[in-house]
Amino acid sequence: MTVASEPDLRAHFDETIAAQRRIEPRDWMPDKYRATMIRQIAQHAHSEIIGMQPEGNWITRAPSLRRKAILLAKVQDEAGHGMYLYSAAETLGADRADLTGKLISGRQKYSSIFNYPTLTYADVGVIGWLVDGAAICNQVPLCRSSYGPYARAMIRICKEESFHQRQGYELLLTMMRGSQAQREMVQDATNRFWWPSLMMFGPPDDASPNTEQSMAWGIKRHTNDELRQRFVDMTVPQAEKLGVTLPDPELRWNDERGHYDFGAVDWDELKAVIAGNGPCNAQRIARRKAAHDDGAWVREAAIAHARKNENHDPERTGLTLAVTRD
Amino acid sequence: MTEPQWPLYEVFLRGKRGLNHVHVGSLHAADPEMALRHARDLYTRRNEGVSIWVVRASDITASSPDEKDPFFKPSGDKVYRHPTFYEIPDDVPHM
Amino acid sequence: MTAFAMNDDHDNPYALLGDDHDDGHRWAFGTGFTDPLEGIDTTVPAGLDAGALARYCLALGDDALIYSHRLQEWVTHMPELEEETAIANIALDLLGQARMLLARAGGILGQTEDQLAFFRAEKDFRNVRLAEHADADFAELVGRLLIFSAWRLALFAELSAAPDPVLAAIAAKGVNELTYHRDYAAQWVVRLGDGTEESHDRMQRALGTLWPLTGELFRPDADAVASADPGAVTVPAFMGVIDTVLAAAGLERPDAVSPPAVAGRTGRDGVHTEAMGYILAELQSVARANPDATW
16 A cells, blocks of 8 residues: 555654544554554443443333433433444444454443442433533543544534433432432432442543553543543532532532542442442343343344345335335 | 354435535444434434435445555655656657 | 533534534434424314223323333343334334323323323223233344334324324324334344244244234224224235235244133223233332322
C-alpha cells in the first residue's frame, strides 16, 4: 500500500492526534493504540448490554403503563448503544463474536455498577439519575475521542443517555412527592447506589498507570479523579432538589477548592467487584451466556437458510403477504 | 465447534431532507432482508421516509483517507509526471 | 440539571437526517409523539352500545397488554442483539395499543388505564388464552407471534372503519405496526422451517403446541358485533396467510383441536389458563403493594 516508513507513519499519527483531528479506520495506528481502543470500546459495549439486565429486571413489574413503556424503551436503547459500540470496535478489526466470548469468559470487563442488584422500583429512578449521570460525565468527553467511529457513536449515545437521566430523575421527583413509603424507597436506593456510582469512574489517579498514555493519545480526555469530582459537584445540588441525603457525612462544599469535599471511597470493594466478587457478577454473566448459548441453533438456522437462498433471485423468494381486507 | 457468524453489514441512510446516503454504522444479519429490517430498528427508530441501504461489509472496496497513501499522493512527489523533467531539444516542432 | 456542552465542530452524520432526530422529544422506538387521537371527538357516537364498546376495547387491550408482557420476558434472552431491539419494538407497539384501548374503555367505565391494568381481578381480564402462553423457545415465540399478528392485523384492518372514531384511529395506527410484526414473525418462521434440521423440528413442534390456541380467536363475539361490527375476520382469509408462510417454510399446518371452553367460557369471559394468575401476580405486584403511591 504505502511506501512510507514506520517512523513517518508514526509521525503522521502523532501529528493527527496533536492537531485534534480524527484517526479513522483505515489509518495507520500504533498496535498499542489499536489494542487499547478495542478494549475500551468493547468494555463500554459490554457495559451497555449487561446494563440491560438490572433495569430489565423491573419491566414486567413497572407500576404504571407509562413507566413500563419508558423503561422498556430505555432498555431497548441500551441494546442499541451496545451495538453501535461493537460496530465501532469492529472497524478496528475486532470481531463481535470474539468480543462476546471475551465478555463471557471474563477476559474483558464491564462497568462495575451493574454488579449490584436492583431491589425496588426506586432503583430504576436512581440508576437513571446516578448511574446514567456518571456515565454521561464519562461519555461527553469521549465525543472528542481521537478515534472517529468511537466519537461518532458517543455523540449519538450521549443524546439518548441525557433523556434517560431526565426520565430517572423525573421518576424520583414524582416518588419524593408521593407516599411516605415511596420517599423511603428512594432514600434506600440512594444509600445503596451512591458509593458504587462514584466507583464507576475507576480507581484513583495515583492507582491508574495507563492514564498518561491514554490522555496523550486522546483515548481519555480527563482523569478518573477529575471526572469523579465533576460528578459529585453536579449531583449534590440535584440531591438537594430531590430532598434525599447522600450517604456521606463528609460531603461538604469547600470554598477554597471551589468543589465539594467527599469521603473516602472503599477501593477494596471496587477491586473485589472488578475481580468478579460483586453481588451479581456471576448472575449477569450467566444470563448473557445462556442467551448466547440457547440462541446458537437460531443463529445457525438463519445462516443455513441464507445459504440456501443465496443464489436465488431475491424477487422470487421474497415472501409477500397481502395486507388488504380480503 | 465454531458456529458460522452472521456477516457484517454496513448501513447507509438518507433522511427525508438529505441529499445522499450517509454511513451510520454496521450490524450483523444472516441475510440482506434481515439486515434491512434491523437497520430500520437500530438506526432509524422506524422513522418513515428514510431510505436505507445495507451492504455486506465484504463487498465494499475502500481507499484510505490518509494523505500518506499513494492513492492520493500529490504529483509533486512523482517527479516523472512533472513537465520540466523531460529535456526536449529546441528544434523539435510543436513542443 | 446541567448538561455538558457538546462539541459541534465535527461531522455529524445524524445532522443530515433531517429535523426528525433533533426535536429533543423522541426518545423511544415506536413511541413517537404524534398523537394518533389528536383532533378526534371522544364522545361515543349516538346509537352505539357504549357498554359493548367498552367491553370490546377492554378485550383487544387485554390481548395486547398480556401479549406484550410475555414479549417483555424475552428481553436479555434473545438469540442475537439485533433481535433484542426487534422484540422490544414489538412489545412497545403492543403496549401502546393496550394503553390506548384501555383508555378508551376506561373513559366509558370511569376508570384510568392504570386502574384497569393493575387493580382488576383475573376474572375481569378479557384476553384470549393465546396471549398468556409462555413461549418455551424461540420457535414458539415466532410461531405464536405469526398467529397473533396475522389475526390481529386482519381484524384491525376491518376496525379501521369502525363506527367509533377512537377505535378506528387506534386500529388504523395498529395496522402499520402489526404489518411489521407479522412480517418479522413470518420471516423467522420461514428461516426456521427452512433452516437446519433442528430448527425445522423445533418449528414444527412449536406449531403443534400453539395451533390448539387458534380456535378461540374466531369465536363469535357479541360485543364486537354490537360495537364495531368488524365484518368477519374469516377463517379462510387467516388460513390463507398462514398457509402461504408455512408453504415457504416447508412446514405442515397441524391438525390440532382447540381446548374446550370451561363451563362454556373462555378467555373473553374471564376464564384463563393457569398461567394467568402468575402473570398478574407479577404485573400488578408493585402497584398493588403501594396502593396510595403516585408513579
